[in-house]
Each structure stands twice: as structure tokens, then as C-alpha cells.
Amino acid sequence: MSQNKQMTENIINTIAKHPYLSMFLVCLMANLLCFGSEGNIPQNALGIEIMIVLIVSLLFYHCMLKNYGDKINFIFGEENKISYSALFTIVLEYTVLLLFGAYRFTNSQYKGVWIFVVGTILLGMLCVSLYSDKLKMQVISLAIMGESFLVKFYYIFYTSVYTRQNDVGEFGGNDGHSAYIEYILFNHKLPDFDPREVWTFCHPPLHHFLSAVWIGINQYVLGVDKDASRESLQTLTLFYSMVVIIAAYKILRYFKLKGMSLYIPLMIVAFHPSFTYLAGSVNNDILSIALMMCAIVCTMRWYEEQNIRNILKIALCIGFAMMAKLSAGLIAPSVAVVFLYVFIKNGKNNIKKYIIQFLSFGIVCVPLGLWFEIKNLIKYKMPITYIQEVAKGTSQELGDQKFLNRITDFSAKHFKNVFEQWLSIDANGKKIGFNENNPIISLLKTSLFHEYVNEYTFGDNKFALALCKPYFWLCIILAISLFVIMIIALVKAKNMQPIWKIFFVLFYVFMMLNIYKMSADYPMVCTMNFRYITPTVIVQALFGGIWLVSYRGQVVKETCGTADGKVDMIKGKADVAFAGEETAIAEEKETVSSADRKTGMIEEKSSVNDESLNEVNRNKKLAGKILLAMTFLYVVMGTYIWMVVCYNTRG
Secondary structure (H helix, E strand, O other): OOHHHHHHHHHHHHHHHOHHHHHHHHHHHHHHHHOOOHHHOOOOHHHHHHHHHHHHHHHHHHHHHHHHHHHOHHHEOOOOOEOHHHHHHHHHHHHHHHHHHHHHHHOOOOHHHHHHHHHHHHHHHHHHHHOOOOOHHHHHHHHHHHHHHHHHHHHHHHOOOOOOOOOOOOOOOOOHHHHHHHHHHHHOOOOOOOHHHOOOOOOOOHHHHHHHHHHHHHHHHOOOOHHHHHHOHHHHHHHHHHHHHHHHHHHHHHOOOOOHHHHHHHHHHHOOHHHHHHHHOOOOHHHHHHHHHHHHHHHHHHHHOOOHHHHHHHHHHHHHHHHHOHHHHHHHHHHHHHHHHHHHHHOOOOHHHHHHHHHHHHHHHHHHHHHHHHHHHHHHOOOOOOOOOOOOOOOOEOOOOOHHHHHOOOOHHHHOOOOOOOOEEOOOOOEEOOOOOOHHHHHHHHHHHOOOOOOOOOOOOHHHHHHHHHHHHHHHHHHHHHHHHHHHHHHHOOOOOHHHHHHHHHHHHHHHHHHHHHHHHOOEHHHHOHHHOOHHHHHHHHHHHHHHOOOHHHHHHHHHHHHHHHHHHHHHHHHHHHOOOHHHHHHHHHHHHHHHHHHHHHHHHHHHHHHHHHHHHHHHHHHHHHHHHHHHHHHHHHHHHHHHHHHHOOO
16 A cells, blocks of 8 residues: 555544544634634634645645556656656746735635635545545545535625524523523633523533633633624534534434435535524524434444443433433434343343343433523423523514314415515504415414515525525435335334334434424424424435445345256256156156246246336336435525625624
8 A cells, every 4th residue: 555545544433533523623623713703703814724725725636646657747857757847837826826816815705606616626636635445435524524624614604693593682682592691701610590481491401601701711811802703603503513413414314314215315414504593693592403313323333332431422412412401312212122122132140231221321311411401490480391482572572373274274375475474564553475474384484584584585696596496306306205205114124223213213213203392382483493304314324325225135135045046956857747656757857847837937937027126116216316416406495595695794
């Protein structure tokens, strides 16, 4: 192995071994460039950006020369060395290009677009540098996740902590997640009063504590001003969102998905709009989702290696997830099923081992996940599952409509507008429009456009607005297709163990039941938001990848094996007949003739089966190509729409 190939593999292996740490370092670097917003770009940012460009360029140049030097010998001398004139020309041209780009960037009104485009080019150069036949899958996956990061970074670059936020409020205010964070920041303690007295203070404090620490480091240690330090919170949420993508990749790879069976579901997750706008949402949603996904990854590791270390990782992930948001406990029943399955399967001879592990899990997970709620129950009589209700009398109430009528209402009025519809009241007190009332329709709309995106969000860009409608219907078709595929995979897929089918279906069902229960118990438009069930994207994408895996080899082998077995059995019977007495020769000949006819029938049937299998596989390949085309359009259209939204609503 050449030195360069070894270096390439070392880079990939390092990233693969420490993906979360690697991504955190990237997010820290991104934080230094803008502190979460276009308006916070420091004076030395350009120098940092040029340094990044130079490092990536040098790496690219080095790898290209080492890997493809013999193919670009026009810049090489006879001894396979770069001539001084060629080197000088390359350096001069590149320097001029870099300085020109820096000048245009400094004076541009589209700095976010510049960062996105240049970032895409640098990512491409990096992936080309690292690419090899051996690392093809890892490099392509890195490219998908890297481009997803650039989309999310673009989002936070143009999106303020006051834009498209849920229950955040204003920093310096008296309620909302922002007030919760600042209470911890200023008082260095958790609220010492009934959390029900202030909006959002009933939530567990992990996200708010981490956010307070982050602001404190930026403002009081690094000297970042007050507003910029709060905008930089989006660097944290950007990291959390990328943790979700990395965890999704790990889940997909656990089932040995590769090729398009890996890339398509990974793209669906990586570029799903919900994970983009949650990357800039400074409430506690995305942290709880990230930890839930990590809990799934840890559960898979424990299933493969059932030791105390791995089960404690699950306990920490679920416990911290519930400390971020109590609803993260919805992952617990699925994990419990895996525990029960393993115990029934392997516990007969290892009862002590599993009892110790399960007790350890409970000792860590339960106090960690419920201490805040138990404290408030004892001290303030606040129910453990307490949910703060929106004040009565708001225009978004749906209480006058029966829940059964709501969930069965698919009338045309819902589809006249692809954005979530809200009732509004004009200056004269006249009601305009209507409130979205069907949970599934509202979930689909908010999954793509959030509740704060509408026809007024696009400014003068009529093309982007017009694109929203085909994008919506494309995503509807894609979502329905993935749901149907999930059902098919549950029944027919052989490359997924039943326990994992149960695990993910149970998780999916619990998420859906929870959102429907919320919609029934709290009949408000805001309770039907896709942010409450974003992990369902990963579940459906996973089953899409499972379905995409080709079974042709296995099926053909099984079919041919069955046919061959029948042929051998018939021929065996014929051989036995031939071994009989001479008086039975006629009967034996008839038997042989019958065997030959049956053999011909089997072979003919086998041929028919092969043709049938070929037809099935052709149809499956066609379906896979259609799914790939839909996914590609979904990525491109969604990226463009949200880039327009971000730029037009930059704050």
C-alpha cells in the first residue's frame, strides 16, 4: 500500500471512529466564521476562510499528484517531478484566483451563497482526494452528509434566533426557552419556583443548561458581544442536527446497506427540511431527537455485544434525552422489547448477568430521565406528564370540531394551499381562511415548510413560490411510496431480523399515536407540527433501504436448489427402479420415461421461474430508479426552496 493511500485511509478511519467529535470540531470552526448569523461575521473571518481553502486545496493537490501523477504528466519532468515553471504557474494562478474570490466575497451581498458554493467545491475536492475503490461507499456518504451540513449552515447563516422559532420568545424577555436559558445563565441555578408559572419552564433543563454554558463561554470567555453569543446558539443546534444524520447513517450501515440502498435513504434523511429548520431552532426539540437516535445506535451495539458498558450507554442516551424533553421516553418501549427478546433467547444460562445489566440500566436511566419531574411533583404537585396549554380564546383553537371528523376530513379545501393554513382576523374582526384541522395533512405540510413559511415568505421570487406546489406533491408521493414500501419490507424482507422490525415499527407507532393523542387532547393547530415526530423520517427511509436491497441471488438460489432437488429425487427413484428384477423392465422403462418427463417439466418450470424472477427484478430495478429520481428531485427542489426562504427572511 502506498504512503498516500495509507494516509487517505487513516483520514477516513479517524472520521469514522470519531464522527461526532469530528463534526463538533467542524461546527466550532463554522462558529468562528459567523457566530450563527450573517451579521456576526468577525473581521478575521476572511483570513480563516482563506486558510481553510488553502488547506483543502493543498490536500487535494497532494493526493491528486500521488494518485494520478502518471496521468497528468504534462506538468511532470522525466523523473516524475514537477517542473519549477509549472509549479510557479500553478501557484500564481491559484493565488490570483483566491485573492479575486476573497475580494468578491467581501463586497458581495450574497455571502451565504458564496460560502455554500465554495464549500460545495471544497467538499468535492476533498472527496475526490479521498476517493478510492475501497473507500467508495464511505466517501460518497461523506459527500452526502457534508453537503447536508452546508445546507444547514446556510440556513443558520441567514436565520436569526427569532425567526421560525417555536416557544423561544425573546432574549431579555420574561418567558419562553430564551428566558429559561438566561435564568440559568444569570442565576447559575435552576428555577426555584413552580415551573408552571412561566411559559416553557416546565421542560427538563438539559438543553437550557448546555445553552447557558455555551453563551457564557462565548460572551464571557471569548469576548463575543451579547447578541452574537445568543445567535451562536445555532451552532449547537446545527451540531445536534448533524448528530441525527450521523446516527441515521450508523443505523443504515448496521443492516449492511450499501450502494443505492444506502445513498437514497441517507439523502432522504440528510436533506429532509425538518432537520434543516431544526438546525436553527434553539428550543429543546433537536437535542432530544439526537439523543434518541444515539440510543437506537447504542441499542444495536448492545444487541451485538451484551455487556454492562453498552447497556449503560443506552441508559445515558435515553436518560439525557428525557432530560432534554420528556417525550423522548417514547423510545423506551422499543428498547424494552429488545431487552426482553435477548433475555428470553439467552437468559436461561445467564440470568445473573442480565439482571445486573437491567438493574444498572434502571438505576442510571430512571433517575436521570425523571428527576426533574419527580422533584416538581414532590415540591409543587406538578404532574409528571404535565403539558402547558396555550391560553384559551386564541384563533388557532379547534375545540368545536369532533376529532373523528378532523382525522377523516380530506376535503379539497386542505389542498388548495400547500402551506399550513391558519385562521386570521382582520382589523374589522372578520375571520379570514380556516385552521388546518387534519393531523396527517398538517404534519405533511409542516414537514416541508414549517408553520411559518407561506406565500408571503418568498418575496419577489415567483419561481420558488411556484415550485412549492410540485415539490409538495412530489413529497406526498414519496412519503406514500415509502410507507407502502415499509409495509412490504415488514412482510417480505429477509435481510432484517424480526426483532428489529418490531423495534422500529413499535417506535413508529408510538410516535404516531402520541401525535394523534396530542391533537385530540389539545385541539390546536400548533400541536399538529411535524417536529414532534421527525424520527419517523428515519424509520421510513430505513425500510426503503431494506426494500431496495436486491434479493435476486437468494431467491434464484433457493428456487434452483428446489428444482435441482426434485430432479435428483426423481432420477434417484428411476435408479432404484432400474435396480429391480428383469421381469419389471417394462415397468422400469415406463418409470424412467415418467422421470424424464417430470425432469423436463421441472426444468421447464425452473426456466419459467427464472423468467418470472427476471421480470420481478426488472420491475424492482425500475422502481428503484424511479425512487432515486424522486429522491434527487426532492433534494434539489427542497434545497433551492429553503435557500430562497432563508435569504428572503434573513434577520
